[in-house]
Amino acid sequence: MKYKKIVIQPYQLGNFPYKDIISRKLEEIFQLPVIWLPDREMPYAAFNPERNQFLGSYFLKDLLSVKSEGDIVLGIVPYDLYEPDLNFIFGVASPVTQTAVISLYRLHNTFYGLPEDQNLFIERILKEAVHEIGHTLGLPHCPNPTCVMHFSNSIEDTDRKSYYFCPSCYQKVKMALGQF
Numbered sequence: 001m002k003y004k005k006i007v008i009q010p011y012q013l014g015n016f017p018y019k020d021i022i023s024r025k026l027e028e029i030f031q032l033p034v035i036w037l038p039d040r041e042m043p044y045a046a047f048n049p050e051r052n053q054f055l056g057s058y059f060l061k062d063l064l065s066v067k068s069e070g071d072i073v074l075g076i077v078p079y080d081l082y083e084p085d086l087n088f089i090f091g092v093a094s095p096v097t098q099t100a101v102i103s104l105y106r107l108h109n110t111f112y113g114l115p116e117d118q119n120l121f122i123e124r125i126l127k128e129a130v131h132e133i134g135h136t137l138g139l140p141h142c143p144n145p146t147c148v149m150h151f152s153n154s155i156e157d158t159d160r161k162s163y164y165f166c167p168s169c170y171q172k173v174k175m176a177l178g179q180f
């Protein structure tokens, strides 16, 4: 697979002021250009009114409608996501379709009853974005708790890790991207 660019599809993010910083960091880490599509409506079909959450895996298919060959597509949603056997998910990705989605819902400090912290919010977004893009490239979870591919079960796990790959995962990324 030859990768050409990372495409970000925002869903009802409105005036989202962090596009440039996120693009710069993702371009630095993956050495691929990053483009943002215009904001799109949340797909009502993914909404579960009993749980008041959206089904994460729905977006993996939904995003195929904006994907061209060689794209890695990342959806970003402001609402809470779930999978049937899980209370919530921070994000989900498929190495088959090279699509991924992350939720910002639980990345705000205010979700945990704390004052909002913009820098922390941006760092958390980057960690979840890099993690899910790593999965689209076929990377599994990493046992190193500071590696971005470490599994996050809670925001504490997310805060403990960095938004960078450990050397072993980075090698896998370079291999998957054909960047040597």
Ligand SMILES: [Zn+2]
Residues within 6 Å of the ligand: 131, 135, 141, 151, 152
């Ligand atoms: Zn994961």
Ligand SMILES: [Zn+2]
Residues within 6 Å of the ligand: 142, 143, 144, 147, 148, 149, 150, 165, 166, 167, 168, 169, 170
């Ligand atoms: Zn790692």
